[in-house]
Amino acid sequence: MQLQMFCILMLGALVVTTDPDQCRCKDKVNTCVIHDGVPGVNGLPGRDGWPGPKGEKGEPAIALKGVVNKVGNKIFTMNGKEIDFKTTVQTCQHYGGSIATPMNEEENEAIVDILTLKNRYAYLGLKAGSVPGKFHYLDGSAVNYTKWYKNEPNGGGAEKCMEMYTDGTWNDKTCNQHRLIVCEF
Ligand code: MAN
Ligand code: CA
16 A cells, blocks of 8 residues: 555656556656546636727618708708608707708709609708898808798798798798608718
């Protein structure tokens, strides 16, 4: 029993002799056979990594579901829904655009194309200020293109929004009607 001894090598690894005799003298130590242990079980999964970089901006959702009309570097869209002026502004912003605002005849006609498809009117991006009948863009800047219908604007301060008729002419109008949502991007 005494012969069945365990040998400790310099490195401290556990060494077992197959033949107990081999371990009796120190110069026979080198003949000891090292038995590998049984492999350990796998560790637990690691933790989640950091969030990845933000993806690229997608297509405006409204454009995917509606009509798109391109003019110059502007795109006008319409999804067929009708709502009041304030909600139209919010809806277009929600999709990353703004309420359609014609800055010239070409853009005005591009919006007419859209209104004609539905035969409906639309609120556009002009608003009356404190001076009755004096309209400005929504960022407050001065309007430099207009297409008022004959005798419009006539609201005298009561009609603070602008709607476009299907022929492309403009009318000042109360802001709480339901009009076709037309956005620009
Ligand atoms: C209604 C409203 C007005 C518009 C007149 C035109 O009263 O839409 O804004 O000026 O019609 O007749
Ligand atoms: Ca009017």
